[in-house]
Amino acid sequence: MASNKNQHFVPRCYLKAFTQGGGGAAINLFNLDRRRSISGAPVKNQCSGDYFYGEDLEIERALQDIEGAYANLLAKVLSPGYQLTDEGRHLLTFFWVIQYLRTEAASRRSIEFSIELEELAADSDQVPRLGIREAVRLSMEAFPEAAKNVADLKVRLVRNRTELPFVVCDDPAIIASRWHAVDPRAKGVTYGVGSSGVILLLPLSPDVLFLAFDPSMYSISSANGWVETRREDDIRALNDHQFLNARANLYFRDWDFRNYLETESEVLLDRRPAARxxxxxxxxxxxxxxxxxxxxxxxxxxxxxxxxxxxxxxVQPVPRQWPSFLGWRADGSVYSNGTGVGFLRRGVTLLHGGKFKKLPSRST
Structure with missing residues (x-):
């Protein structure tokens, strides 16, 4: 059991693409609190904790199978001439959901919520406070529902043709919504994986990024599942999400880009939420x-x-800009039943049941 004591919530097979030389042993990081770059930090010590998923290793073993499948697919994705297949789309989306639910940051959000409940309750003994392991398990139990709620999203791979790399943080699976950021009907409305207008992001390497999006809201042109960009503004727009979502560290392969991270962190400091x-x-x-x-x-x-x-x-932060290839659908739509569930996609409303009204995505 001791060999599985150090358990990673961002797996080493994922971080490997961002390590020095792609070797998987050492990685460059930028610590947000200290505003300091560190060269060659051991990957084995990053994004991990002792028995993070519990000492019975049940979750740890299940994740190892998924990580192995991801590593095999990533090798194909990064090889010349790869064309995105349905199998690849499903596995990458599946991996995004797992990564979104498994991180320490996701678990700490659950813990913070349980503390609020405990402090409000008249009898706090009736509201058990979650520990990190309990929060992890509860989060992972949400996987089947989350996986169903993202099945209708379209998937693209973004190829970075600029000199600026994709960077990654310690909570790298991002959920965002351009629509919620601009439509007045969505002001103050929280969104989740089943909501209208969501965008899922996960950098796969300094040169490739996974993107899934609501096809009833956005339009993204592609060839064989790929989108190519030669605009550094597009890369900055996508990297913004990693800066804004990071808990402690950002990771990057090439040491020469440390000044970029240091400069961007100062620019984005005011956009980072003080609480989640x-x-x-x-x-x-x-x-x-x-x-x-x-x-x-x-x-x-x-x-x-x-x-x-x-x-x-x-609290969902908003980036400074959105990538130029993310277009709006002229006939876009959202669905609402007028309750706190917010705005959902049509496929998700069928899972929820009840009466939902179709509305145009662009308010007038």
Whole structure:
């Protein structure tokens, strides 16, 4: 068991493409807190923890099979002449979902939420506080549902033809939404993998990036599944998500690009969220007999407030720009049932059931 003690939440087979010379042993990193670049850090010590998935190794062993399949596919993707197949699309999307759910950052978001619940509850003994391992397991249990909710997305591989590399962070599987950032109907609405307008991002190497997108919202031209860009602004737009999503470190292969990371981190500092979720509280107020009415308050309710409501909203940062090849569909659409579930894609509404209304994606 001791040989599996150090368990990676960003696997070494994934980081290998960003290591020095692609050898898999050492990697360059930029630490955001210290604003300092470090050359040749051991990969075995990055994005890992002792028995991160538990001492029974059940999750660890299951992940090893997935990581092996990913490593084999990545070798093909990075080889000359590769054309994206349905099998490749499914495996890369599958790997994105696993990576999105498995990181320490994802687990810590669950822990922070459980702490908020515990502090609000009148009887905190009824709200068990999650530890990192419990949070990991709960997160991984969400995989089947998450996998179903991304099955309708289109997949592209972005080939970087510039001198500027893709970089990667310690929480590299990104979910973003250009639509939520610009449409007034989506103001204050949290989005997830089943939402309209989502974009999934995962750099695969300094030269290749996985991108999945809502085809009812966006249009991306491609050839054999590939999009090529020679615009450094496109690479900066995609790298912004890694800067904004990082917990502690950014990783990069070529030491000569450390100045780029240092400069960009200063520019993006104000865009990085101080917290990954926002909590809104509401307490009872006067209401007609037989009804309940609540008002939003700017403090955390206590016992004197009696029953209270808590709404947790993810804080999702917005990049400075979006890649030039990400176009809008003229006939784009979203689906809503007017509730807090937000705006969903048609395929996801069929999984949820209930009545959803089709709306144009561009507000008038």
């Amino acid at each position: 979720h926002r909590v809104t509280y509401a307490v009872p107020t006067d209401a007609p007999e037989g009804w309940e009415r609540y008002k939003v308050v700017n403090y955390k309710p206590g016992p004197k407030d009696g029953k209270a409501l808590m709404h947790v909203q993810s």
